[in-house]
Amino acid sequence: xxxxTPGQKAAISSQAAAYLENIRHPPLPGLLSPFIASPSxxxxxxxxxxxxxAALEEEHIKRYNLSITETTIADIPVMVIEPHVIAPSNExxxxxxxxxxxxxxxxxxxxxxxxxxGECGIRVYSIKYSLSPEVRYPIARDECFAVYRKLVxxxxxxxxxxxGSSSGATLMITTxxxxxxxxxxxxARLFLCTPAVDLTGAGDSMVSxxxxxxxxxxxxxxxxxxxxxxxxxxFDFKDPLFSPLFASYDATWPxxxxxxxxxxISLSSAVRxxxxxxxxxxxxxxxxxxxxxxxxxxxxxIPESIALRGAVREFLFxxx
Amino acid sequence: xxxxTPGQKAAISSQAAAYLENIRHPPLPGLLSPFIASPSxxxxxxxxxxxxxAALEEEHIKRYNLSITETTIADIPVMVIEPHVIAPSNExxxxxxxxxxxxxxxxxxxxxxxxxxGECGIRVYSIKYSLSPEVRYPIARDECFAVYRKLVxxxxxxxxxxxGSSSGATLMITTxxxxxxxxxxxxARLFLCTPAVDLTGAGDSMVSxxxxxxxxxxxxxxxxxxxxxxxxxxFDFKDPLFSPLFASYDATWPxxxxxxxxxxISLSSAVRxxxxxxxxxxxxxxxxxxxxxxxxxxxxxIPESIALRGAVREFLFxxx
Numbered sequence: 021x022x023x024x025t026p027g028q029k030a031a032i033s034s035q036a037a038a039y040l041e042n043i044r045h046p047p048l049p050g051l052l053s054p055f056i057a058s059p060s061x062x063x064x065x066x067x068x069x070x071x072x073x074a075a076l077e078e079e080h081i082k083r084y085n086l087s088i089t090e091t092t093i094a095d096i097p098v099m100v101i102e103p104h105v106i107a108p109s110n111e112x113x114x115x116x117x118x119x120x121x122x123x124x125x126x127x128x129x130x131x132x133x134x135x136x137x138g139e140c141g142i143r144v145y146s147i148k149y150s151l152s153p154e155v156r157y158p159i160a161r162d163e164c165f166a167v168y169r170k171l172v173x174x175x176x177x178x179x180x181x182x183x184g185s186s187s188g189a190t191l192m193i194t195t196x197x198x199x200x201x202x203x204x205x206x207x208a209r210l211f212l213c214t215p216a217v218d219l220t221g222a223g224d225s226m227v228s229x230x231x232x233x234x235x236x237x238x239x240x241x242x243x244x245x246x247x248x249x250x251x252x253x254x255f256d257f258k259d260p261l262f263s264p265l266f267a268s269y270d271a272t273w274p275x276x277x278x279x280x281x282x283x284x285i286s287l288s289s290a291v292r293x294x295x296x297x298x299x300x301x302x303x304x305x306x307x308x309x310x311x312x313x314x315x316x317x318x319x320x321x322i323p324e325s326i327a328l329r330g331a332v333r334e335f336l337f338x339x340x
Numbered sequence: 341x342x343x344x345t346p347g348q349k350a351a352i353s354s355q356a357a358a359y360l361e362n363i364r365h366p367p368l369p370g371l372l373s374p375f376i377a378s379p380s381x382x383x384x385x386x387x388x389x390x391x392x393x394a395a396l397e398e399e400h401i402k403r404y405n406l407s408i409t410e411t412t413i414a415d416i417p418v419m420v421i422e423p424h425v426i427a428p429s430n431e432x433x434x435x436x437x438x439x440x441x442x443x444x445x446x447x448x449x450x451x452x453x454x455x456x457x458g459e460c461g462i463r464v465y466s467i468k469y470s471l472s473p474e475v476r477y478p479i480a481r482d483e484c485f486a487v488y489r490k491l492v493x494x495x496x497x498x499x500x501x502x503x504g505s506s507s508g509a510t511l512m513i514t515t516x517x518x519x520x521x522x523x524x525x526x527x528a529r530l531f532l533c534t535p536a537v538d539l540t541g542a543g544d545s546m547v548s549x550x551x552x553x554x555x556x557x558x559x560x561x562x563x564x565x566x567x568x569x570x571x572x573x574x575f576d577f578k579d580p581l582f583s584p585l586f587a588s589y590d591a592t593w594p595x596x597x598x599x600x601x602x603x604x605i606s607l608s609s610a611v612r613x614x615x616x617x618x619x620x621x622x623x624x625x626x627x628x629x630x631x632x633x634x635x636x637x638x639x640x641x642i643p644e645s646i647a648l649r650g651a652v653r654e655f656l657f658x659x660x
Contacts, residue, residue, distance in 0.1 A: 308614075327615060
């Protein structure tokens with residue numbers, strides 16, 4: 021269970037406090053996580069969490085009146101999410117989404133994709149990459165890159181927006197690193213929601229928020245290490261195409277908005293990537309929610325989430 | 341002693357890690373703070389901490405070749421800190437500083453004032469307001485306001501920059517709230533370093549960083565409650581001129597840069613004030629240092645501090 025004191029409650033909305041009060045962690049996450057996230061138990065984990073989220077996804081599809089079609093791009097399945105009303109200024113734009121879920125679960129029709137389609141009035145191309153442990157690094161990244169390569173061929177890059185949440189942000193950043201290497205164009209803007217840029221596990225918030233966030237660090241770590249990371253014990257977790265904090269960046273990197281919260285295990289990852297981009301001369305903005313957790317902005321009706329999404333839309337679309 | 345794990349160390353500079361490893365907290369801060377910060381012991385606290393800092397202040401005065409004169413403005417003592425070289429674009433500008441120190445200690449020649457004068461090449465007017473417990477709220481704020489009122493009479497407000505650190509930020513914000521009430525002009529830009537905008541003690545970081553920061557929350561709290569806050573037990577800590585988070589803001593508020601760190605007890609205060617200004621239509625930027633503590637940016641040679649100060653200068657002076 022996540023602890024929340026009266027002084028912490030006083031600083032957030034009642035809706036956010038109620039959400040946190042309902043969080044139940046697995047007992048003894050530090051000890052049990054390697055078991056819960058072992059490869060043989062991932063299908064069960066997907067089912068339990070997937071079912072809960074599926075109901076919310078259905079709600080959002082109705083709420084925003086979205087139509088969903090499935091296609092393949094570069095032989096990779098892609099879900100195209102189209103809002104009933106497309107904003108006139110977004111008519112020729114697309115938003116590429118890479119979903120999150122610790123590399124082991126998740127779906128291209130995750131709330132992030134649905135909410136962005138509905139609230140921004142934009143077509144979302146959400147890539148259905150392969151999950152772990154069925155495949156391991158770098159398969160998912162290479163699938164995402166294959167789709168990106170094709171999309172920049174058929175769309176004006178000035179009309180391409182890109183996003184990813186958590187592990188989806190990791191995959192999106194490394195996709196763009198591969199694109200840059202191949203001299204492909206960058207998207208117009210990039211949105212990284214609670215990104216995981218350093219899979220070594222370093223960072224202040226990985227300690228301070230380890231058991232305060234809705235996702236215990238031990239569980240996420242076990243997911244990545246046991247299922248996604250190469251089985252080779254010599255594999256370097258600082259490989260810049262695995263942990264993109266360790267890549268180098270320059271001013272050609274697209275303007276990037278990064279979101280997190282003070283309770284988020286990924287706060288340090290967000291902060292460190294912000295300074296990395298800024299130091300490289302790229303334009304970056306960091307948005308931090310008070311008392312907010314990993315991926316809070318996809319809770320559609322929480323006031324802090326609404327404010328954050330508004331700020332993200334402003335960054336992405338206010339000048340065009 | 342402040343705890344720092346290998347994973348936290350890996351994400352910050354070796355200089356920052358060494359700094360944190362040298363921090364010693366009072367034993368049992370929760371229990372002993374009311375004693376340590378009792379009014380009769382404040383002179384002793386000032387002496388102990390003041391002596392340590394005085395040596396650094398001397399160093400900085402030499403390093404930046406600063407000349408210091410003392411004057412009075414509106415009958416309040418003000419220290420004018422003048423760098424050897426004034427940047428040509430800053431010739432007619434002044435930076436008003438209100439020093440920090442939990443309302444009970446500190447000096448107008450604090451490092452913040454000296455470093456800003458030296459690094460920005462700008463004249464700093466640092467207000468020597470009265471400390472608590474000798475006087476209590478609202479004396480210090482009213483002294484700062486008297487100086488501000490006079491300074492906007494004799495200087496073009498477009499050339500006035502304003503800053504404050506920690507409790508100094510509280511006093512600066514409330515000074516500007518009084519100025520707005522009297523229809524006085526706002527400064528061109530505002531810099532709030534690790535501001536304390538909510539003296540009720542609410543906020544996520546007031547719990548999560550309570551004993552991780554260089555200043556334990558219990559000690560700061562005891563300083564404020566026992567020395568600065570009105571003795572009246574009915575006094576409302578949400579008084580907007582005492583805890584300026586509870587004031588209302590609008591788009592006429594000056595563009596404001598706010599700094600903090602993930603280990604800072606004031607992180608939530610900084611975050612909440614950022615959203616408050618943004619929601620009011622004012623321009624705000626939040627800068628957060630990975631693993632950084634309360635006021636880290638005044639450690640002159642720590643790489644994270646250098647980067648942060650560069651970003652602050654960019655916000656304050658890049659367009660004029």
